[in-house]
Amino acid sequence: MxxxxxxxxxxxxxxxxxxxxxxxxxxxxxxxxxxxxxxxxxxxxxxxxxxxxxxxxxxxxxxxxxxxxxxxxxxxxxxxxxxxxxxxxxxxxxxxxxxxxxxxxxxxxxxxxxxxxxxxxxxxxxxxxxxxxxxxxxxxxxxxxxxxxxxxxxxxxxxxxxxxxxxxxxxxxxxxxxxxxxxxxxxxxxxxxxxxxxxxxxxxxxSTVEPVTSPSGAQRGASQCADSLVGAGKLQRLDMLERYIRSRLCAPLALADLAGAAGVSVRTLNALCHQQYGVAPMDLLRNIRLDAVRERLLTHPGANVTDTAFEFGFGHLGRFSAYYRERFGELPKQTRGMLR
Missing domain, CATH: 2.60.120.10 (Jelly Rolls)
Incomplete structure (x- = not known):
């Protein structure tokens, strides 16, 4: 077979x-x-x-x-x-x-x-x-x-x-x-x-998890800085980052804001996020916001898709729908339709 x-x-x-x-x-x-x-x-x-x-x-x-x-x-x-x-x-x-x-x-x-x-x-x-x-x-x-x-x-x-x-x-x-x-x-x-x-x-x-992509020479320095944050120290930085993001789901945030919240440099934050999450910091921000949108649509049958997108920081509806479909395999309106 x-x-x-x-x-x-x-x-x-x-x-x-x-x-x-x-x-x-x-x-x-x-x-x-x-x-x-x-x-x-x-x-x-x-x-x-x-x-x-x-x-x-x-x-x-x-x-x-x-x-x-x-x-x-x-x-x-x-x-x-x-x-x-x-x-x-x-x-x-x-x-x-x-x-x-x-x-x-x-x-x-x-x-x-x-x-x-x-x-x-x-x-x-x-x-x-x-x-x-x-x-x-x-x-x-x-x-x-x-x-x-x-x-x-x-x-x-x-x-x-x-x-x-x-x-x-x-x-x-x-x-x-x-x-x-x-x-x-x-x-x-x-x-x-x-x-x-x-x-x-x-x-x-x-054992070391096989990397999705091999780091370039320019990335190795940041990866080494991230590697120096081991155990509880590394998890504490990432927890600080996630709490900061979740408390500001609708706020305009820049990469420097995320690095400051985690208490590391931008390069170190980038390496940390790739090691732990497999994505860049701004992609992590977008994914957490998309997850919040989906939770709202699934738990509130009357939620308006456009209003929910704006509430969680998505100002461009076309890109929002594309990101949502890429992450969840369906459009936001299809998620809301599941509850009917």
Whole structure:
């Protein structure tokens, strides 16, 4: 079924098909029921959705294909993280403002704190591992390491891919075991494979996320300044920036204003925002304002689109509509129409 760079044998998973459909409403409802509540925006009519699912012990593993190009905006995860492997095609993930591309053969850990947006290329197929946060914490505590703080999105480095594939293949082979054989000995063996996979993810948390673009020589100095702000210091600067933006959603703001609010230079702020969010500071400002517009339209059925755009700092309606559609996959009036 799959044309994939991964040398994975997915036959045990293929014996556990949840559904297959070409009806958009059915596809949305089924995936929401199995994975997470979400908004789903179709960018074509070539719908051929298929979902496979298997539970191991604490982990769940899925294979999902939509057929058409889609934009997915899930609700915040409740007590779990996802590991997203692109088997064919390409995907893009924007989690808490940080954007990464996951081409075929790559894997990312996703644990959003504020918002999440996924784009899947038409025909792409994804293997998804659902991991309880409690299992991460259990293994972290057993290793007596510092308190766990999962990143919003972590792209596994290419050198980790062969080891991760071996771990996933071990989990897939577990699915082929006869259920009646789940005695104490075999149960401990299965538990070992689950914990090994999650322990490997924990080991990667100290790895550097692959940059979306390689920094030029002129950017390295600012990146080094941003790197000097580590741990709580870096997060404090970014929290100061976000609070400043959210308190001035309708005010005209310049790049120098944002840098001053964060207490850093413009160059350092630019590097910080690219490291943490995957976008420039002014793009971050625009995205936060767009999110505020969408929240208003979704929670206030009578809200006027033009008035709302002006209220949150968008003075040019044409550009506002283009930005909104690029971020959410639909026009503002379509968002408001969802409530009718």
């Amino acid at each position: 799959l044309n994939t760079v991964h040398a994975l044998s997915l036959e045990p998973l293929y014996r556990r098909r949840v559904f297959q459909s070409s009806r958009k409403v059915d596809c949305h409802a089924q995936v929401a029921n199995e994975l997470s509540e979400h908004d789903l925006f179709w960018k074509g009519d070539d719908v051929d959705t298929v979902l496979f699912k298997a539970a191991i012990q604490q982990l769940q593993i899925f294979m999902l294909k939509y057929g058409a190009e889609v934009i997915v905006r899930p609700r915040l995860f409740n007590g779990f993280a996802l590991v997203h492997m692109t088997l064919s095609g390409s995907a893009e993930i924007e989690s808490d403002g940080r954007k990464v591309c996951i081409p075929q053969g790559h894997t990312a850990l996703i644990a959003p704190k504020r918002n999440l947006r996924l784009w899947w290329q038409a025909g792409s197929e994804q293997l998804i591992l659902k991991v309880p946060l409690a299992l991460f914490e259990e293994l972290r505590a057993a290793g007596q390491s510092a308190p766990l703080e999962l990143p919003s999105v972590l792209l596994l480095p290419p050198q980790a891919a062969p080891y991760w594939d071996l771990l996933i293949q071990s989990l897939l082979r577990v699915l082929a075991l006869p259920e009646q054989g789940q005695g104490q000995g075999q149960g401990e063996w299965v538990r070992h494979f689950e914990r090994s996979a999650v322990q490997f993810l924990l080991s990667q948390l100290t």
